[in-house]
Amino acid sequence: MIDFWLAAGVLLLVALSFVLVPLLRARREQPEQDRRALNVALYQERLAELNTQQRAGVLTPAQLESGQAEAARELLTDTDGSQTASDVRLGRAVPLAAALLVPVLGLVLYLHYGASDQVELSREFAVPPTSVAQMTARLEQAVQMQPEAVEGLYILGRTYMAQNRPAQAAALFERAASLTGRQPEVLGQWAQALYFAAGRQWSEPIQALTDEALLGDPKEPTSLGLLGIAAFESQRFEQAIGYWERLLATLPDADPARTALQGGIARARSQLASADTPPASRPTPARAGLKVRVTLAPALAAKVQPGDSVFVFARAVSGPPMPLAVKRLTVADLPAQVELADSDAMMPQLKLSNFAEVQLIARISRAGQPTQGEWLARGAPIASDSAAVQQLMIDSPDL
Structure with a gap:
C-alpha cells in the first residue's frame, strides 16, 4: 500500500499546484502594483507643480509643455515592462481553504467508500502462500470482507475440514446453504461436517440434510459417501454397500477415489461373510423395481426449457409422504425410461419393497426443486413389485 499512498500524494501535490501557484503569483505582483500607483501619484504632483509655476509667470507656455513631456517620459520609463494588474482578483481565503479542505474531504470519502482493504487483499493473493496457515488466514480475511461470497465460504469450509476443524466448517456450510438456496452439494458438505463435529455420531438433523440433498440430486x-460411512460404522454393512455402490457408479473410471471406495465395499462384504449366519442360509430380501416411461405432452413443448429438471419418484400410498425412490432427468432427456429400485431409496428404512402399493409421480421444476414445480404427472396406485412398464405423461399444472 505504500506505493499507492505515494502515488496519491504526488497527485495531490499536482492538484494543489493549480490552486497555490496563481495565489503566490498574485502576492508577488502586489509590490509592483504599489510601485506603479506611487509613480502615477508623483506624475500627477509634478504636473500640478508645473501648472502652478506657469500661472506664477515662472515658466513660459513652451517650458510648461516641455516639462509635462519630460514628466510623462519619466512615468513611462518607470512602468516599462511591468504587467497590468487585474481588476478582479480572487481572494486569498478561498483558494487557501480549498487547498486544505479538498484533500481532507477526498481522504474522508475514500476511507468511507473506498476499497483499500480489498486492494491490499488482492495484492496479498497475487503472491503464492508459503504455508497452509498463511493460505487459511487469507481465506478467513476474504470471508470477513465479503461475507456474502458463497465461493469463499465454501472453499474455507473445505479447508477447515482438511484441517480437522469440522465445527467451524459446519457453520460456514450452513451460511453457504442459505445463500445458495440449499444446493444439494452444499447440504452434503454441511451434513458431513456436522457428523464429524459430533464425533461420528448420527443424528436426525444430519439425516434430514442428507435426505434433502439426495432428494435434490440422487447422485x-x-x-x-457419508451415509455409507455411517452405515458401516453402525455395522449395517449391506446398507453401506448399497450407498457406496451407488456412489461408485457416478465416479469416472480414472477417479482415484474409486480405489478407496472399492476397498470399503470389499471390507463390508467381508464383514457380512464373517457373520454367524452363513450368507447362503440368510433369506434374500425381495428387491422391488419399477420401470417407468416418462413423456411430455406436445402442448407443453413450447412452455418448458431443455434444461428444466424432471424428477421421477415413487411414494407409498399408505405411508410417509417422503419419496421412496427418486431419479432426476432433464426435459431434454424426454421421452425416457427409468427404473426405480430399492437401491434408489432416500432412506434405508423406506424402500419400495417395504410397501405394497405406491404412486408414481413425475414433476418438472425449473428451479430444480423436487418438492415444487410447474408441471406434473400422477399415476394410479400400483403394486410395488409390478413388472409392467408404467406410463407417465406430464401434462398438468403443478398446483
Missing part, C-alpha cells in the same frame, strides 16, 4: 456424492 450427490458427499451424502452417499
Whole structure:
C-alpha cells in the first residue's frame, strides 16, 4: 500500500499546484502594483507643480509643455515592462481553504467508500502462500470482507475440514446453504461436517440434510459417501454397500477415489461373510423395481426449457409422504425410461419393497426443486413389485 499512498500524494501535490501557484503569483505582483500607483501619484504632483509655476509667470507656455513631456517620459520609463494588474482578483481565503479542505474531504470519502482493504487483499493473493496457515488466514480475511461470497465460504469450509476443524466448517456450510438456496452439494458438505463435529455420531438433523440433498440430486456424492460411512460404522454393512455402490457408479473410471471406495465395499462384504449366519442360509430380501416411461405432452413443448429438471419418484400410498425412490432427468432427456429400485431409496428404512402399493409421480421444476414445480404427472396406485412398464405423461399444472 505504500506505493499507492505515494502515488496519491504526488497527485495531490499536482492538484494543489493549480490552486497555490496563481495565489503566490498574485502576492508577488502586489509590490509592483504599489510601485506603479506611487509613480502615477508623483506624475500627477509634478504636473500640478508645473501648472502652478506657469500661472506664477515662472515658466513660459513652451517650458510648461516641455516639462509635462519630460514628466510623462519619466512615468513611462518607470512602468516599462511591468504587467497590468487585474481588476478582479480572487481572494486569498478561498483558494487557501480549498487547498486544505479538498484533500481532507477526498481522504474522508475514500476511507468511507473506498476499497483499500480489498486492494491490499488482492495484492496479498497475487503472491503464492508459503504455508497452509498463511493460505487459511487469507481465506478467513476474504470471508470477513465479503461475507456474502458463497465461493469463499465454501472453499474455507473445505479447508477447515482438511484441517480437522469440522465445527467451524459446519457453520460456514450452513451460511453457504442459505445463500445458495440449499444446493444439494452444499447440504452434503454441511451434513458431513456436522457428523464429524459430533464425533461420528448420527443424528436426525444430519439425516434430514442428507435426505434433502439426495432428494435434490440422487447422485450427490458427499451424502452417499457419508451415509455409507455411517452405515458401516453402525455395522449395517449391506446398507453401506448399497450407498457406496451407488456412489461408485457416478465416479469416472480414472477417479482415484474409486480405489478407496472399492476397498470399503470389499471390507463390508467381508464383514457380512464373517457373520454367524452363513450368507447362503440368510433369506434374500425381495428387491422391488419399477420401470417407468416418462413423456411430455406436445402442448407443453413450447412452455418448458431443455434444461428444466424432471424428477421421477415413487411414494407409498399408505405411508410417509417422503419419496421412496427418486431419479432426476432433464426435459431434454424426454421421452425416457427409468427404473426405480430399492437401491434408489432416500432412506434405508423406506424402500419400495417395504410397501405394497405406491404412486408414481413425475414433476418438472425449473428451479430444480423436487418438492415444487410447474408441471406434473400422477399415476394410479400400483403394486410395488409390478413388472409392467408404467406410463407417465406430464401434462398438468403443478398446483
